[in-house]
Amino acid sequence: MPKHELVLLKNMMQPGYTGSLTDYEKTGGYQALRNTLGKIGPSDVTTMVRQSGLRGRGGAGFPTGVKWGFLPKDYQGPRYLCCNADESEPGTFKDRQLMERDPHQVLEGIVLACYAIGAETAYIYIRGEMVLGSRILEQAIGEARAAGYIGKNILGTGINADVWVHRGAGAYICGEETALLESLEGKRGLPRIKPPFPATHGLYNKPTVVNNVETLANLPHIIKRGPEWFAAIGSPPKSTGTRVFCVSGHVKRPGNYEVPMGVTVRELVYEHAGGMRSDKPIKAFIPGGASAPFLTPAHLDVKLDFEHVAAAGSMLGSGGVTVMEEGTSMVWAALRLMEFFYHESCGKCTPCREGSSWLVQTLRRILAKRGRMEDLETLSDLCKNIAGRTVCAFGDAEVAPIQSTLNHWRQEYVDLINEAEAANLIRPEPVGVRR
Amino acid sequence: MADTATQTVRITIDGMTVHVPKGTLVIEAARRVGVMIPHFCYHPKLKPDANCRMCLVEIEKMPKLQTACSTPADEGMNIRTATTVVDDAHKSVLEFILANHPLDCPVCDQGGKCDLQDFSHQYTASSRFVETKRIFQKEYFSPLIETQMNRCVQCLRCVRYCDEVMDVKALAPVGRGTMTEIKYFGAHPLNCEFCGGCVQICPVGAITSRLSMYEYRPWMLKRADTICGYCGDGCQITVQTKGQELIEVNSAHGAGRNNGDLCARGFFGFHAAVHPDRLTHPLIRRDDVLVRATWEEALEYVAARVGEIKAAHGGQSFGGLISGRCTNEELYLFQKFMRLVLGTNNIDSSARYGHVNGLHAMQLVQGTHRWTVTFDDILDADVLILVGTNITETNPITGLKVKEAVKKRRATLVTIESLEPVVDTISNIANLSQHHFCLPPSEMQNAILGLVKGVVEQNLIQPELAQRHPAYVNAIRSALQQISWQDLQAATGTGPNSFMRAAKVAAGAGRVVILAGQLLLRSEHGYSGCVTLLDLLLLTGKLDQPGCGFAPLAEENNDQGAVEMGTVTEFLPGAGHIANSTDRERIAKHWKAELPTHRGASLIEMLKRANEGSLKAMFIVGENPVGSLPATIRAEQSLRHLDLLVCQELFLTETAALAHVVLPAASSMEKQGTFTNTEGHVQAVRPSIEPVGESRPDWEVFSALSILLNSPMEYAESKDILKEIRGLIPGYGSLGPTPSAQKVDRTAIDRYLAEGYQRDLVTRYRLVKPKSRPDGTLRLDLGQSLFHSGKLSTRSKGLLQVEGSGRLRISPPDAARFALSDGDRVRLSSTSGEMTTEVKIMERIPQGTAWFPYHFGQTAVQLFECAIDPTTQAPSFRTATVSIMKVA
Amino acid sequence: MLIDKYKDEITEILSRYPVKRSALIPLLYVAQRDQGYVSESVMQEIAHLLRLTPPQVYETITFYTMFNLKPMGKFHIQVCKSLMCALVGSDTVIEWIRAKLGIAPGESTVDGLFSFSLVECLAACGTGPMMQINDDYYEQLTEDKLDRILADLRSTGTSRLKSGPFMWPEPVNVKR
């Protein structure tokens, strides 16, 4: 018996479950849709979602029902729903599983959200690399359309909701909601300045909601079992429901584990992921994807919910938990992530663009034992000058690894530099041209 | 644009309180109280992009620093721009920018006018960056514009300008992150409108002009603010010189009617004035060759010959032709010279070629000789109707006003143009149009009739007008009944619904401006088209409404001045009519002399008389009838008959080569005066360099000759002439920043409604039969290219790099039909002549039509026939039927 | 011309969006599927189809990493080098491939069979080290598995070792 009741992964855990429409319907799939369309008013659906306490699973954790409430009430033209399936945050691989294994659960959530916000068109923006995922979704859409769950006049209710899969093409930034919209409009994926927010000026400048795959997948369950049921799971009142945590790194059994919010990292790692692979102690972990600051063994009993992780100085983010064992170089780990951010910075904002290249080069130099003590101050200055000074949250994200490793493992930097000073090898190294 | 009273808000900036309209950006509000917030990516013409992060400020109650360039002012905002936090933020952004910026200021053309350099000094910024700088390979970007991407600060102002303002979209930020660079398409050299906007708007030295590379630092140059001498838009330019050398032209944001925007001609065309072929000395024909002479000899020679001819044949034996490129002062003095000193009304100018059609129409219907709207009314219009403008190429800056109205202010655009709406390397106004009617110039009248029919049949006629002038309305109604929708559809290829919809949009709008361009004005139906467009405004009750009006576009920089100065035979200064005794007497009183009263001859008539022998002598100033008129007019033959031909010219043109005396004229870069732009704005022309060689401003010649001919018109400088003009013509008083539009004359409207319309209503309200063309032939139109203006620009080395020769533009289907590819040579032949040229396939050209730039048209004009408008005497020779054959 | 070859597919793609430009990336995929890369002439054709200028297509295509602007090997091997895969041995995988194919990242084999690139996180961090070859993911790589994959590709053009619909841990492993 699983210790916790599974919600999102429940179907797929059944042996032989294929994710087909028939399988999904057998488990009670699309009942929520049948019981809602034309029976519960759209604003009542929004109210239920608000009452459930569901918060976005994409990273920022914004309350979903509240976000929907920002759409203009009296606006006559088209509205759009975008399902954020860009899943590019290093350490995160849950949306891929939700889409490839139980696509109808996501689709039902999408149609319910369309109904609630009055959108007749939804686009699933899936990262380009997930070719299989996009095929599975398209096939599922075909099935659902044939069965009358998607398209014009759904289930004879007169309600329309068309769903299209739109593939990205390799750009992490397109997970950021406004960059996603730009990309969906066929442009470079550069984040837009906010305000105005997508709720009023989104896709094609029309009112738009962007929600993560996992967020949407929760909707059928909330509707079916009621907001109170959902609100009782996890760490109410602010972090309700389950979370699919993606555990990676030096654990025995990495993978996706769905648990109520509020379990500790210790439980996740030692009870679910089978402990550490070589039984070395944990040296560091990231609780919410590459954008979340590193935490230390001292934080192993921090509850994995929005508030507690934030209080510990990191963030729950996308739910990607990466665990590193004793012996891992933190400067190296920070550099690996920094290289990712350097590669993915869209280049719009000066601090993010120039800062990422600068930080990467400096880290490489330190790691190559050509660092200088001043570099440490420069590093932390640069981080300070990037965070909070950019259009989107990428700027805050990219400094997280350096700031947190400098904060918790400064001595590792110092040691490398001391070796450098000893060898007197201070020389810059070219960063090299990408691609 | 509904002018709902804009709400104002009170904000505090560094302790200073300021009231601004709600929504004003903080950066602009700060500017008002003299606080300059540093920035790179912000530009008032562009939508905020907030990418450089330089303009961060503190706003009370907001946790993070905010970008002043994208934050709108809101009631009670308290903004601080000078705290340590803000200062540190600015320094840090500079440090980031400098990280990858090369330290090549000493060899950078932007040195001395670079925002990055300035801010770096201001903040004594430095960078702790010790890593390797990003390096871009140098690439050949284009013959006129160079990029140095290592210097780029990625503000994207160039890209945004090219898209938002120009609608060209030629610049692409390529790649991602720090490695983003501005390119065109792959490794292809830039191909665009070459407006120079990217060069002007780049805050650093990343995009520079190749025409003025590595020459001088800004502080070593002398500047003159003057007016571009090419088209009727009348852009203000700043010409930078070093001695007699022309270094660079640009236009500051906020300057002139162009508000700092320029086109390729203005930005890259400035070298025409210093072309080595400029005439530098007077020439006199001796033993049938032109030989160098002194000014004294030349003027005395002319005066002596004039004296003889006048004594023998009288004033009527003289004729004068002057270019609409001369200053108002010169134009004015020329006609005064012709009328007073020589005693003739035989005067004409380049305005005859088309501009007079619009003016006569306006005079007839609304009693004005000017627009009743300004550029600002174009910006504010709800509906814009463009007829035969090809505005991007002919009047590019007026085109920008149209683009802004449509793109930023949501005006509805109706176009009757000879353009396919396709995306191309230069912008295409038809792409912005909601109601587009694609027709060849000579058939545009049919679409105009379609619109009027749409108005009449949907009962969109202003009720009061129908009541007060039933005869007029009924005449139009019944004339239109004769035109069936079927016939109209057959003639235009467009069904009734499109006309009905466009008519409804126009009639239902508050502010409607109609722009008529050279394609219409210079066509056979130029005049009647204009009158019918004015009917459209009248019928819908717009003609006398504020913000509404009819605006014929002038092709040459001072065509409008040419008419207002009285250099077309029928008009006196101020556009009073020569046949009107009150107008004549008013001028006579000012001049303290009698005016000749005979009806003067217009251009074509003068040539005819010369050929017949009754016209003995001509003064031709800056015009080239031999090179511009079709063979059937036989201009050369006519001019060869003359006893005396005096040409004042910059270059030895085909016409000047026939002259007895050639006098070198100073170009507009070398003289003082005024030009009147297409919207009727009088603007000051100032010299940038000394006259080339011994050339002189044209007015000095008229003045000198008048003295030798004993009817002295003496002026110390051109300003004195302007003073005289001011006394005679309203609108020439102040040369302020905004023009005053004329008001419609209601008595003139009433006169038109009562009887004026009758004269030609029947002929106007008749479908123009599309000319049937035998198989294997094309319709050939002569047109205006964006990269040239008249023939003057073909002396400009910059523009020749973009378009070095005339190429026949044909549509892809026609290219396929005649098995032609780009660059193939073809022979064109018509009943009147033939020529060979290269083809250039362009998708915007409608099928069945070919198009040749008249700037290179010396041989092309031979293919055309000429039709003369019976009312306005405008010669039209822009359309011909040609067969086309590929040659080796 | 792309439009002649894939008329129905292109029409269908265009029908999904109220604004044409949105079809840009989908159409670029059609082009890349056709030729393995996107040529300039195809970019021009797509620009024309969507009423864009070629630079507008170019700025978009160069922003994304998945489009090839020049011909690639028949199999494009992309190994994830991000932290999570690196923690479980992606560097070794990179070395193996370098040794087995004799090419460094950014290069292609002379027979035109393989191109090799390093990429950032592909959302398979729990099953690293991993790589993507053309459309398919290959996860939990070992040296032995890699050999079999390369051999399969050489002989049959595909490999059964590619990932199916993703789930990890698999239900059979779950005995809780």
Ligand SMILES: Cc1cc2nc3c(=O)[nH]c(=O)nc-3n(C[C@H](O)[C@H](O)[C@H](O)COP(=O)(O)O)c2cc1C
């Ligand atoms: C740089 C950046 C990358 C992001 N990537 C993703 C992503 O891959 N998937 C996702 O769902 N949200 C991502 N987000 C969060 C989205 O911006 C947005 O908050 C989310 O899609 C909203 O959905 P939710 O409210 O359901 O979480 C990203 C945000 C940032 C700043």
Ligand code: SF4
């Ligand atoms: S080229 Fe100049 S204007 Fe264009 S983005 Fe770079 S710095 Fe800005």
Ligand code: FES
């Ligand atoms: S793009 Fe948003 S911070 Fe760089």
